[in-house]
Amino acid sequence: MALEIQRMFATYGEGIVLHGVSLKAEKGKVTALVGRNGAGKTTTLKALMGLVSAPAGQIELDGKHLEGLPAYERARAGIGYVPQGREIFPQLTVRENLELGMEANPSVHEIPESLFETFPILREFLNRKGGDLSGGQQQxxxxxxxxxxxxxxxxxxxxxxxxxxxxxSEIGRVLGQIKQDVAVLLVEQYLEFALEVADDVYVIEKGEIVQHGAPDALDQEALKQTMAL
Ligand SMILES: Nc1ncnc2c1ncn2[C@@H]1O[C@H](COP(=O)(O)OP(=O)(O)O)[C@@H](O)[C@H]1O
Ligand SMILES: [Mg+2]
Incomplete structure (x- = not known):
């Protein structure tokens, strides 16, 4: 399983925010995209999901091209998106929130048991409202x-x-587990965490990838400068 983004551009009105971003995420790895606030991380994910205007670029998921498809078809093709700020439904129960997640895959009819092995707290709180969970539980x-x-x-x-x-650290542990089954693309501003959990790191600055490599192969000086506020 692999996702490849090639030379992706994205715009808000007249402003070009991504200038040809290319990256690859594959099963067995956590791939991190790091950069400071405003660098273009969220826009990269929104361009991937079909949620912002992306006038050029290619997206391949296991050989299938997704650029040009509407957002719901990209989700159905197999991209699970956890947006910034979580965006769970606070008035719905944990169970109802999970059931909404199923809509991206018509062949799934019940919540897989394995999910509760990964997140035991969710089984315990199945009938609680999402809004009553702590921030960490909502994540x-x-x-x-x-x-x-x-x-x-x-x-x-x-x-x-x-x-x-x-x-x-619990989320870090979970990502390490999940990557065995699913390619994981992690966007982070929290550099220390990203370098700890990622196998492969892309550094984005002003809408361009400026470094790519394993965490211990990155140019640390350049990375510090990129991340400095
Ligand atoms: N809805 C929007 N309209 C106009 N500009 C935006 C919008 N969202 C983000 N931007 C701009 O795009 C750039 C990248 O933003 P974003 O992708 O959110 O950065 P990051 O997620 O790395 O913090 C920033 O300069 C930001 O101001
Ligand atoms: Mg962001």
Whole structure:
């Protein structure tokens, strides 16, 4: 299972925000896209999902081209998206949130048991409203909701944002587990976490990839400069 983005451009109105971003994420690895606030991380994911204007670029998921498809068809092709800020439904129960996740894959009719092995807290809280969960629990719900549809690629936008350290390490552990079955593309501004969990890292600055490599192969000086505010 592999996702490849090639020479992706994205625009908001007149402004070009991505200038030919290329990256690859494959099963067995956590691939991280890191960069400071405003670098274009979220826009890269939105361009991938068909949620912003992307006038040029290619997206291949296991050989199938997705560029040009509407957003729901990209999700159905097997991209599970955990957006920045989680966006779970606070008024719906944990179970209902998970059931909504199934809609991306018509062949899934029930919540797989394995999901509760990964996230035991969700079984316990199945009938609670999403809004009553802690931030860390909501993030676990958002990840679980994306996994319910058995995606080929799991894409996460800053899953550590606003979450306490114990849950951050729990999410790191879960990603290490999930990558055995699904390609994981992790967008992060929290560099230390990204370097710890990722097998492969892309560094984005002003809408361009400026470095790519294994965490210990990156130019640390350049990386510090890229990430500095
Ligand atoms: N809806 C929008 N309209 C106009 N510009 C936007 C919009 N969303 C993001 N941008 C701009 O695009 C650039 C990249 O933003 P974003 O992808 O959100 O960065 P990141 O996720 O890396 O923090 C920033 O300069 C930001 O101001
Ligand atoms: Mg962002």
């Amino acid at each position: 676990q719900l958002a990840i679980a909701r994306a996994l319910v549809a058995r995606p080929r690629v799991l894409v996460l936008d800053e899953p550590t944002e606003g979450i306490q350290p114990s849950v951050v």
